[in-house]
Structure formats: structure tokens, C-alpha cells
Amino acid sequence: MENSKTFSVNQRWKSEEAVSARTPDPAAHQHQDANQRPPGIEKEIYSKELEYGTGSSDQKFEESHTGGPAEGGRFKTWCRRYQMYIRTGKYLIIWLLFTGWWIAGLILRRKDLGWVVPFLVYLCITLRILFFYVPISIITRSMHWIWRNTARRFVPMIPEKYQTLAGAALVVAVILIGAFASPEAADNTRENRAVSLFGLAVLLGGLWITSKDRKRIVWRTVIVGMLVQFIMALFVLRTRVGYDIFNFIAMRATDLLAFAGKGTEFLTSGEVLKLPWFLITVVPAIIFFVSLVQLLYYINFIQWFIGKFAVFFFWSMRVSGAEAVVAAASPFIGQGESVMLIRPFINYLTMAEIHQVMCSGFATIAGSVFVAYVALGVNPQALISSCVMSIPASLAVSKMRYPEKEETLTAGRVIIPEDEGNKPL
Template sequence: MEDDTPRGRESISLASVANGLDNRGAELLESLEEGRDPGSNSSPSEVGNSWSKAGPEPSSGWRRRLQPAPRVRHFCREHAQLFQWICIGLLCTAYTAFLLAACILNFQRALALFVLTCVVLVFLAHSLLKRLLGPTLLRCVKPLGHPCLKLWFKRGLALAALLGLVLWLALDTSQRPEQLVSFGGICVFIGLLFALSKHHRAVSWRAVFWGLGLQFVLGLVVIRTEPGFIAFQWLGDQIQIFLSYTESGSSFVFGEALVKDVFAFQVLPIIVFFSCAMSVLYYVGLMQWVIMKISWLMQITMGTTATETLSVAGNIFVSQTEAPLLIRPYLADMTLSEIHVVMTGGYATIAGSLLGAYISFGIDAASLIAASVMAAPCALALSKLVYPEVEESKFRSEEGVKLTYGDAQNLLEAASSGAALSVKVVTNIAANLIAFLAVLDFINAALSWLGNMVDIQGLSFQLICSYILRPVAFLMGVAWEDCSVVAELLGMKLFLNEFVAYQGLSEYKQRRLAGTEEWVGSKKQWISVRAEILTTFALCGFANFSSIGIMLGGLTSMAPQRKSDFSQVVLRALCTGACVSLVNACVAGILYMPRGPAVDCVSLLNTTLNSSSFEVYQCCHQAFQSTSPEFSLEALDNCCRFYNHTICA
């Protein structure tokens, strides 16, 4: 018995050591933070009492040396806000010094950075003034909210807009009468949509006219004013430079030869890169901030609800299935009119990742960006014309409507997730291109076979579309000789997809820039610059029959209980989205103005030409038609090297 007791105590002490071995470091840190000796279970007061009785501990000097660590940590926590402001102040000071140095060295080179800084400062000042003076300004403006004053203000604004439009058409179209055709096209398309409206008497004309007005103002700034045109041209150039960095990654993975020569390795990696960049911008909150500002402007002017406006604003940057994710928690409670707006916004715009692919085709970047931005208010306006609101919405104000920031935990995860999600988009595009181009070739072969039986040569899908949709192209403001080609592209976009149509448009543009003959036999080889711009606007949207399944599948996965409601309005939304792109093209037709310096044909043709171009073709065409002696024999010889004409014989 005497031998058993010590063994029992020994076994207990060994067990306690084994159980506490892993936590010894944690207990040591906790004891130091609480002011206790390591290994002591006493509180600081108990330790003080024991020290007064038993004298100073041998470890007290060591503990006093380590005690400043928790004090420093406590001080940092207590003054964290101050440290944050100090860091922000230092960063702002450094950025200001950098901006000043850049402007002093070369202001023209630093102009873009200076403008971006001014834009950010304006928004920051607006937010600060809104927070400080917002309630005061609301009290001052409240007396002006009298119903009679509001009514007269609306009537005066409507009258001013009508007079301005009449004066614009009278003065501006005197030099370019084709703009009147585009205006007539807008009237025809809007009249057609009103005839197909679900509830004619419930149409909110405020939303319709304000939406069309915002679209016109945006187009006016981008297309007609010099600062707006330069700004969007600069933005398009920067996007092209940004997308060119894709070549570094794709060349490393696939090799330079494939990237330069093969379409799949040249264009599709751009979608991966752009999707990665957009995911990062969503993670940091920049995209949400931009979407909120755009939706706020449309909501206060058009009187639409928060959820539908946020979805349409999001469609400027993301696709038809990604934009509804911004309002996913609210889809179950949205009205049919709001769902129709969500679908129309998806059909009327294109995704930012595909925007990069179309720019890589050679499509004008400024026109693509302008078309995507202008389509947002137009989609809201025409959607409210076709399917007016007759129910009571729960989302009249933005209160309670929050935008999500995604599931990524850090910046690297956001970039990786964006690249991974784009793989599905890339494979979907590749599969659709293979399928649709193969089907198109089969349909053309079948139509040609049937046409040969009745002595109709060259019957094809493109030929049928060129006849059926030619009036639509003409209403957009396209010259009649270009309408057949534009109608073909519109048919490709509607019955196949916009990717195939933009690829066809890029081929026509490349032939024009290369200076190819305009006609080869009875087939037109390229279209005018005006027709290219209007077609770029008209093709900018997902409104094609293959997108019906994509739209229904995406929305049904978010709100399965609304499947029947989605199916009820999807066809009407598809037609509305297609008309939004056409009205967008009509507005561009009203505002389009030829730009660029005039070419000195005499000087150009008198120099040695190594290759043809569009300018060379124009000058040679002018030289062949001219009877004046200003064009020398050398100039005519230069033209005859590239083009056949009777004068060359």
C-alpha cells in the first residue's frame, strides 16, 4: 500500500503534463497579459498580496520587462482611427506630390490622371456636402414641392424639350437630310411597341420620355461634342491597351504562333483576362459604386423602382445572367413589370468581357462603349412602354436594397474566381460558334439546293435576311446601297448571335480599310463608315432566340417559384430588347457626324504607294471620275496599279 500511493500521484502528474503540454505557450501569454506569473493560477491582486507577505518574486524583473507588449497593443487599439487617418493623410500627400510633379514635367502627358483625380474629388465633395448640408437643402426645397408648381415645372420642361428637338431637327438636318430618316425610324419603332403594349392606359410617359431623353443626351455628349468624343476615344484606346496584355499570358500557354494565327487562342483569352479584372473591381467595390450612381440618376428622373434600375445599370458591365445576381434576394417579390425590365436590360446590352472580344475584332471601341451605356436608360423606357406597372411594388425606394460584394475573401481569390468563371463563358462561346456556323452552312447548302430546283441562283440565309430586314436597316438611317449588307448582319444577330454578326462586320471593315474594290460583281465588299457605326449600335445586345434558354435558365435558378412568370414575359422582353438596340442605332444616326481631316488626294497619289488603303481607294475613285488636270499621269498610274478602270487601258 505504501508503494502504491506515490505511484498514483506520479501517474496523475504525468497525465496533467501530457494534457497541458500543447497549451503551455498559450497559458504563458495569457498569464503575462493578465499580470500574473507564468504557471500561477492566482489573480493579480492575489499575487500582490503574496508579494507583500513573502517579498519580491525572483521572476518579477523578467515579467516587468515583458509587460509593455500588452500596453502597446492596447494603445494601438485605442488610437486605431487616428493611425488610419494619419496613413490616409500621408498617402494623399504623396499622391498630391506625385500629381504635381507629373503636371509640372509634362501636363499633356498627365492630363488623363489630372481629369480622373478631378472626377474623384467632385464625387467626394458631393458626398461630403450631401452629408453635411443635405437636410438643410431639403428643408429649403420643400416649399417648392407644391403640386401646382410641380405641374407647371413639368409642362415647362416638356415644352422646352419639344422646342429644342424641333429646332435641332430643323437646323442640324439641313446639312445631312439622312438624319431625318433615323428620326422617323425612332417614331416607327416606338409606335410599334406602343401598339404591342400590355396595358396601353397604364403607360408611364414620364419614364418613357425621360429614358429617351437621357439616351439622347448621352449620345449627344459622346458622339457630337468634342470633349465627350475625345474622352470616349481615349477610354477605348486605354481598353485596347489594357486588353493587349492578354497576349503575355496566352502566348506563354499556347505559343506565339497560335495566338497570332488561330481565332480561339487570339480572342477567347481576352474574355478570361477581362472577367478576372471585372471580378477584382467588384471585390474592391468600385463597380457597385458606379452602378449605384448610374441607377440613382435613372431612378430620380424616370421614377422607376430600385431593384429594376439597379439590374439595368448592372447590365452595362455584366451579362444577362450576372446582373440579376445583384438583386437576387428580391426576385421572388418583384412585379411582372419589374421582371420584364430585368429581362429587357439583359437582352439590350452586352457583357463587359465580350466587349473586349469585339474590340479585338477591330470594332470601334468608343461606339461599343457608348452603345452599352446609352442602352440602359432606353431599355428602362421601352420596357415600361411595352409592359407598364399595374401592381404595387415593394421596392420604390433604395432603403433596404443592398448590393452584394461576392463571396471572395481576398483580392487573389477574387481574381482567381473571375478567371475560373470565365472558362464556362469561353467554352459556351466556342461551342456556340462551332454549332451555329455549322448550322448556317448547312442551311445555306439546303437553300441553295432548293433554289437551284427553281432556277434561283445563290439562295442563302443571308440573302433572305437582306430582303426581309432591309426596311429595318433603312429606318435606322443606313444608305440604301448598304442596307442589304446591314440587313444580313441584323439577321445573323437575331437568329444566330451577336458574336457571329460582329465577326462578319469586322470582315467588312477590314476589307474597307484595306482599300478593296467596293463591288465585286453584284456583291458589295464593304459598307460606309456611317453604316458601320450604326450597325455597331444595332448589334450591341444579347437579343437573339438562342438567349431565351440562357435567360430562363439563369433566372429560374435564382427564383424557381417564379418560373411560370419568367416564361410569360420572356418573348415580349426579347422583342423589346431587340428594339432597344435599333432605337439606339437611330439615335446614333441622328447624331452621327463625319470626323477626321480631309485627305489631300493630289499629294497622296503623287507619292510612291506600296499598298492600298481606304484613303487611296477614295482618292483613286475621285481621280478616275475627275476631268480636271489636277491629277497627273503619275497619280493615275499609281491608281491603276491597284484598281481596274477603263481609263487604265
């Protein structure tokens, strides 16, 4: 009997050994499969195990008691299924909140804040949410149709050789009417305005005389530049709406830069902040502004904003895309940083484009210099408005002094390369 029991045990042990020999080791099999799997397949297998319940028993036990990835998978599936409705609801809530803010501002703060700036902020937010669902081409096509059926119909009626002269006469008429029709002030008489206009004429005449090639001057760029500059000046200095808009921008910029003082006070003390030292009052604000610009670079806001801003000057003044980008960026981020936006094209810039890049940089002040002037007590509204008005003026002056004589690489397009190398730091 004992021999039979021993035989049965030995037979069972041998059979189990044979079965184990035929059955591969799970750890070794898993290691072998891991070596043969393509990269990234582990995450896919893990996600499928969670979805179909093929994970380990310990994992299933933990999920059943903690409500882990199983419930998370159902929640993610539900979110994907109703993603459009969730996004619509989120935008609707944001729009309703800003609508309430706008209505409350009109009722409670209209006397001190006015209605223009809150309305423009509310309008921008509303249009941005609307364009998530409605293509912006509806508006751009309508504007293009109006332009094509108004201005483009009248221009061909004028003989081609008189079109430039007619445009110049129109600009002169607008400048004269705007300069002499507005009421006088104690320090702003019509005699003073006449002296200023004479100085402008002398400046343009001097640029024409010293031009590199007077025959190649594109007068459309000069005419449009002078016209846009003067219209912007009238909008800021002679209208309440323009004054409120630029004053709002200046005040918000001042409030933003005041946070640098909070940081200085946090690191030192309130008594140190009261010291009239350049190192205490100006340098921290410059460091704060440069850091903020780098952050906006990282999230591609600077590239988006400047690209949209440059399209107008590219379309209206017929300059190359690189020139438009640098001219639009110079008042905000400075001369050196604006050139870095077109870093891949620097080696291919023509001499006229290089002249324009330098002219745009010297015509405006950078944001860090703006900080320094504001800290010294200069009116921030005058700084911002003059910098913006200098954009078309710098294009016009540069194209008179050094006209384009070569074929530009960025002609016909506005482009800001999306690479890490075009960032200033």
C-alpha cells in the same frame, strides 16, 4: 542513529505524498479546465498571459531574449492609442502623392493626356479622402435644397393635367435644338438628322400602338429616358470633355484586356499570339475579364458601384429597385450575371419587371462581348458610350411596351442582397 535517519526520511516521504495527494496534477487540472471552458476562452487566456507575464518560464525566457509578444503587445497598444493620427497621416501621404502626380501631369503630359481626365481622377481621390472625415450629407442636403427650391417650385405652377405635355414639349425642344443647331459635316447633314428623328418618332409610335396597356404608361419614365439618352449622346459626341472621358475609359479598358495577351504569350509564345484565331485573340480576354469580375464580386466592389449607379435611374425614372439594379449592371457584367444580383427577388418579380430585365439585357452588350468586339477591331469608345446611353433608353422602351400594373416588391428602394447566392459563379 540509523533508525532515526530512516524514520525522518520515511516521514518526509509520507508528508510529500500527502501534499501531492492534496495538490491536483497541473496537467489534469488544465485538461479539466479546458473541457469546462467556453469556446474561444483559450485565446483570451493566452493573450492575457502574454500581457501580464503569467506564461510559462520557457515562454518568458524566449520573449526576454527574442523580444516577441511582449514588445508586439506594446506596439499594438501604441498603434491602437494613436490609430486616428496614423490613419490621418496615411491618407495625407496618399493625397500628397496624388497631388504631385496631378501637378506633374499638368506640366509634362498636358498636350497628350489633356487636363480633364487627370483632374477628374484627382478630384475623386480627394473627395473620397475628404468624406472619411466630413459627412457626405453636407453635399446631398445642399443639392436637395437647390432641387427643392428650383424645379419643385416651378412644377406645381403648371396644372397637373398639362405637366406631362409640358415635359414632352421640353424634351422635343431639347432634341430639335441639339440636332439642328450643331454644325454640319460631310456625312452628317441636317437632312440625315431629320431622317433619324423621324425614325425615332416612328419607333415610339409603334411601341405605343403595340403597348400591353396604353392607359397605364408612365410617361415620366419615357420622357426622362429619352432626355437622358439624348443629353448623354450630346455630351459624348459634341463636347471635348465628354469625348476625352469616354475615350480614356475605352483606352484603359483596352489596355486592361491586353494583359490577357501577355498571359497567352507567357503560356505559349509570341508567334502563337500573332495567329488570327478566335481561340487565341478573343477567348483568353473573355476568360480574363470574367475572372476579374469574380474578383471584384468577392471584394464587393461590383455591388457597391452598381448600387450607386442604379440610384440615379431609380430616382429620376421612378422604376423599382430591382429594375434599376439590372439596368445599371447589364452594360458591365451582362444579362445573366446582372439578374443574379437580384436573385432573392426573382420569384417575386412582376411580369412588367421581367420584361424590363430582358429588355435591359438585350439593349446592351456584356463586358465579355465588349472584349470580343474590341479584339475584332471595333471602336471601344463607341461601344462604351452606346452601352451607357442604352440604359435609360431600355427603361423607357420597356415601360411603353409593357407598363407596370401590379405592386412591386422593391418599389421605393434600391437593394443588392449581401449573400453568396447572388454571385454569378
